[in-house]
Amino acid sequence: MDNLNAGDLVPDGQTVSWTEESGITFYMHREGDKLHMRWSSPDLQTLFDTNAAEAADFNANGSHGNLVKQASIPSQLYWAWQREGITEDREAMRRRLNDSDYRKFRTSTWRL
Structure with a gap:
């Protein structure tokens, strides 16, 4: 369990994606022993x-701290x-x- 890698987290033929707070979405797609990664940013x-x-x-004239x-x-x-x-x-x-x-x-x- 301590030796997991990205390939173990993405099943073969599947795509996993997540979106960061910044709005950038990351994609990981696995094809056999190849892991393709890409990202897209918000408009x-x-x-x-x-x-x-x-x-x-x-x-501009208000209280700002x-x-x-x-x-x-x-x-x-x-x-x-x-x-x-x-x-x-x-x-x-x-x-x-x-x-x-x-x-x-x-x-x-x-x-x-």
């Missing part, structure tokens, strides 16, 4: 619409930025999130 337009609604509802959500980005983009060293560099992250090319990821009207 970016849905994320952009949600972010725009949050930005429209944002009250110590933490204020500034952006919502897909995990794939976050990991790409991490590989580039952007996420570890506060100034680079600030520039990236304030850049007009990435404005649809913003959830507030404040500039960082």
Whole structure:
């Protein structure tokens, strides 16, 4: 029981899928001794619409406390930025999130 692998979890000829909280759906399909894996991500337009609604509802003059959500980005983009060293560099992250090319990821009207 301690030596299970992915092939043991997916019956031959079957597909197993699960969806992460981020909205990414993972698929594993087994054909004999071959295991095929793929993933699909949610539509970016849905994320952009949600972010725009949050930005429209944002009250810049209200009470906010110590933490204020500034952006919502897909995990794939976050990991790409991490590989580039952007996420570890506060100034680079600030520039990236304030850049007009990435404005649809913003959830507030404040500039960082």
